[in-house]
Amino acid sequence: MSTLFFYTKQQFFNFKSTQTAEGFEFLSMSKLLSSQRIDELDECQQYYVDISSMVALVIADDSQLLNFEQLCGSFGGNITFICDKAYEADTKYLLRNVFDDFSDVEAESDETLAEKEEMLSTKPDSVKKITNLDDSELKSFFENFNTRLYGHERFKKEFKELVNSFRVFNRLGEHKILSLFLMGDSGVGKTEVARSIHKALGSKAKLAKINFGNYSSHDALNSLIGSPLGYIGSDGGELLKRVHESDVGLILIDEFEKADNAVFNYFLDVLENGKIVNSQAEEYDVSGYIIVFTSNITKENFKSKISPELRSRFDYKGMFNLLTxxxxxxxxxxxxxxxxxxxxxxxxxxxxxxxxxxxxxxxxxxxxxxxxxxxxxxxxxxxxxxxx
Ligand SMILES: Nc1ncnc2c1ncn2[C@@H]1O[C@H](COP(=O)(O)OP(=O)(O)O)[C@@H](O)[C@H]1O
Ligand SMILES: [Mg+2]
CATH class of the missing domain: 1.10.8 (Helicase, Ruva Protein; domain 3)
Structure with missing residues (x-):
């Protein structure tokens, strides 16, 4: 006789990865039965057997209960039974003679999983984008933007023209993302451009910002979009997280020159397709977004560091000089x-x-x-x- 442990949907993947790392093997009841593996189980190996599917069967048809009771009794002590907590109430009653105790697994619940699901269901319709503003909203966007950002008159003029064209061609499906690449010395207002757009779009949330100055260079892409599936501790990456947290169609990529080639190529794809895809193949539509890239590199280094394909992708490339x-x-x-x-x-x-x-x-x-x-x-x- 033994204990049955319940896990929640948010806990499962965390639980499985930590336990697998400790040497446990996971088996589902149906797999175990269909492959006749019961006799083949290794006595020295610790197993978790997930009885969720069996429980669902017994709930639907309790004539199976006798078989089930006998079956569970035939396993040795190297087996721990687990079950989806969704079945907890029924299970505790139906299997009252099979297990002497019921408990919950100890595992962090994957809050991000729950958050992500919630966010995916509320977005992206509610995101305020430059392409969604009506004419009067657009007018006040520019008034607001121009008063916040001091100087940089030439940039402001070009930015306005770019936005007007973007709004048309985005609708025609020909221009997914408006990209600005701002170079220049430190403290001249490059990042301020993004802050001003953020405010002028009326955001009440955090600016979606990635700073490559904070990343260690060799795994920049992993930090950005998450490590490949199956790695312990793999997540969806910082980019999607930041974008989910924001309420406007703007992304700031600071100190872009500190990223590596893998990242450069990734952004080439994003600009081309208007989609953010992470390592777990989750997609987020960023068509209609503005992406501001800032960098401290000089014009000369810009050419040697950033590939011609990517350079030609940027809608605006400009040096920012100190205000007069x-x-x-x-x-x-x-x-x-x-x-x-x-x-x-x-x-x-x-x-x-x-x-x-x-x-x-x-x-x-x-x-x-x-x-x-x-x-x-x-x-x-x-x-x-x-x-x-
Ligand atoms: N053109 C500007 N208009 C308004 N504030 C500015 C401008 N340029 C710089 N600032 C202010 O100076 C500080 C540094 O500017 P920032 O944009 O962060 O510099 P960087 O070019 O290094 O990104 C910010 O706090 C910002 O508020
Ligand atoms: Mg900056």
């Missing part, structure tokens, strides 16, 4: 006002006279060749002046 002093000044005014109004709202309405002008006066704009440093200087100056 005029635009930097506009940025400073805007940031200082923004900080002051937040401070009023969250901290105190009591601020020194002429705070805005005094902060601005202390910042020597032309000195800054990186917007991150400029932003830090604005913050530091604000803090020093609010204290006195």
């Amino acid at each position: 002093d005029v635009d930097k000044k506009k940025f400073v005014h805007f940031r200082v006002n923004q900080i002051i109004s937040k401070y009023r709202e969250f901290v105190s309405a009591d601020i020194p006279d002429k705070l805005h002008d005094n902060v601005v006066a202390e910042i020597d704009v032309p000195r800054y060749t990186n917007m991150r440093d400029l932003n830090k200087k604005i913050k530091d100056t604000f803090v020093s002046l609010i204290k006195t």
Whole structure:
């Protein structure tokens, strides 16, 4: 007599992979019976025998119960019985004379499996894409985008033309994804382009972002789309996860030059087919999406690093330069006002006279060749002046 263990659907694959790693072999009852393997079982091997199918049979036709009771009694101690928890209530009653105890397997439940199923059923219809906006939504998208992103006027103009064409040809099935490849020094606003699109599309969720600077290079593709099926701990990959979490049709790929050839080829496919496919063959339709790739490489390295096929796939390739002093000044005014109004709202309405002008006066704009440093200087100056 023995214990019957129940597993849930979310636990099963985790359970199976950890137990297999520990040397257990899994057999289903029907397989065992049809191949007459009972006599052939190795006495030194530990087995899990899944009786779910047998239980389903007994529930439907309890005249099978006698056979089943006899059968279970004929196994040795190297067998542990398991069963789908969906049958728990019926099983406990019907097999009350077969097992002396009932319990649950100990295994992490695969939350991502449940989450994924849920997300797949709610998406992708609810995703807000540039291709789905009506004319007035599109107008306010551009207004919003253009005020968020300072300077980069030429890019803004080209971006608008690209979007207008994309909206037409995406509908004709000829242009799946709008891809932007932004190069240039650090801190000039490349990533800010994606943040601004994200906000202008009205997202209330996290930006779907992959940063290849965070990946170790030799298994970048595995991190991105998951390791091949059957590997212990294999998952669906970060890309699909991030895309599922987002509510708008935008993906940011930061520090793209740090990826490897396998990844480059993968994205060539994505841009061509408008689909994200992971190692477990799950597909997600990303037609109508914008993908922003950013990179710190120079124009020369761009050619040696990225294949001609992929280069020609990008709809926009451009160098981002540091904002002009005029635009930097506009940025400073805007940031200082923004900080002051937040401070009023969250901290105190009591601020020194002429705070805005005094902060601005202390910042020597032309000195800054990186917007991150400029932003830090604005913050530091604000803090020093609010204290006195
Ligand atoms: N053109 C810009 N308009 C508004 N903010 C900007 C702009 N450029 C840079 N910033 C600000 O400067 C910081 C660095 O910019 P970021 O886009 O992250 O740089 P990178 O080019 O390295 O991706 C960000 O915090 C961003 O808010
Ligand atoms: Mg960046």
